Amino acid sequence: MNILLINPPNCGRSIPEERYGIDSLKQIFRGEPLALEELAGNLLQHDVRIADLKADPDGLDALLAGFIPDVVGITGVTCEANTMLHLAAKIKDCCASVVVVGGVHASNDPSFFNHPAVDFIVVGLGKKVFADLVSSLEKDETDRGIPGLLKTNPGADLRRPDCCNTVIDLVDDRPPAYHLVSQYRHHYVLEKLNINMGFVASAYGCPHRCSFCCIKGQTGGRYLTKSIEAVLRDIRLLGDIPVIRLVDANTFGDIERAKALGQALIDADLHKQYLADIRSDTVVQYPEMVRQWQQAGLRAVIIGFEGISDASLSVMNKANKASINGEAITILQEMGITIVGDFIIAPDYDEADFARLGEYLDNNTVDLPMITVMTPLPGTDLYPQQKNSIVNHNLDYYTLTNAVTKTKLAEKQFYTLYAELLATSHKNARI
Ligand code: SF4
Structure with a gap:
């Protein structure tokens, strides 16, 4: 399968800057998207790409011009949650991919992502869960029962899923796919x-x-x-x-x-x-x-x-x-x-x-x-x-x-x- 993993751009907003012109307090995140590299390391039998929009904020369109993903994973922290939803909607519009969200905010408040642009929410570390989901999608299974995975159902209440939360979730025999961000490494x-x-x-x-x-x-x-x-x-x-x-x-x-x-x-x-x-x-x-x-x-x-x-x-x-x-x-x-x-x-x-x-x-x-x-x-x-x-x-x-x-x-x-x-x-x- 074609899999695209997206690290959102720096998108947090700043009250002191917007209201008082104080621009020194704005938060900028730097560094590689290790969580996505870890996920990718467990998906290498597929064609998997990482779009690091913090390093290359305008890079998504060019990537999508030559790569139609079957599955898209988007991660993010709380201040990126709205942007994750915008990205999910964009992906649905352009590619009709299966959209999966995960990361800190999805784990802490999964119901935020119970939205028509999102198909699945991963709660917890996700390295095993994401790979299990991809393999289930590949086999076209409908009864998944994967711990840590939620199927969205907009308008309905979502129950927090049981997670295994054990070292099995780390899948540490599969290293992070560091090579997938080599084009961004200088950032x-x-x-x-x-x-x-x-x-x-x-x-x-x-x-x-x-x-x-x-x-x-x-x-x-x-x-x-x-x-x-x-x-x-x-x-x-x-x-x-x-x-x-x-x-x-x-x-x-x-x-x-x-x-x-x-x-x-x-x-x-x-x-x-x-x-x-x-x-x-x-x-x-x-x-x-x-x-x-x-x-x-x-x-x-x-x-x-x-x-x-x-x-x-x-x-x-x-x-x-x-x-x-x-x-x-x-x-x-x-x-x-x-x-x-x-x-x-x-x-x-x-x-x-x-x-x-x-x-x-x-x-x-x-x-x-x-x-x-x-x-x-x-x-x-x-x-x-x-x-x-x-x-x-x-x-x-x-x-x-x-x-x-x-x-x-x-x-x-x-x-x-x-x-x-x-x-x-x-x-x-x-x-
Ligand atoms: S819970 Fe642990 S990681 Fe979080 S702030 Fe406290 S000491 Fe640090």
């Missing part, structure tokens, strides 16, 4: 340093339950890891690309396995530098493991510090302490590991809150602070808590840089202080 660079960067997944899901986090729907709340051999294989498949971003939500969610992977990376002597997500309490509890990973090539870590007080961390169900965040910063700084730190500001921030976060960033060496706005994404525990306070329901704005609940400060002042904080904290950014 996949570490922006600040203009160095080529490749994505590898080593784990999915997370054992924690932060209230704002949307990854739970991907694995039904479970933490699943690829085999160590599969991780090494994928890194090797990226050839001479010098920097590997482990795109896991939490690479270190299982300490014994993380130690085994760190040792395997050392033994394999791959001469790579790694970027990976880790919690601050993991750094403080297991500094020797971080040192081991540094020996393996760990150059930078991404840490969700989120808040600067115990009270704010508790509200987010972060299960962590502000003092632990501080300890982790000191440990990593002493080791010389670059810290990319995520912080979340709340729409009810006032001037004093912005000043406090600014002061914290002045006094703590977070090499590259990333600051986002608390957003009740569908599928998170935060969503039911804040559902009735949402004032902006257009998902195009759910980029994590817009306030979709009411700001306490006048809106213009909120975004002005937000932009100033970001600019000040990035002035001395090192990565």
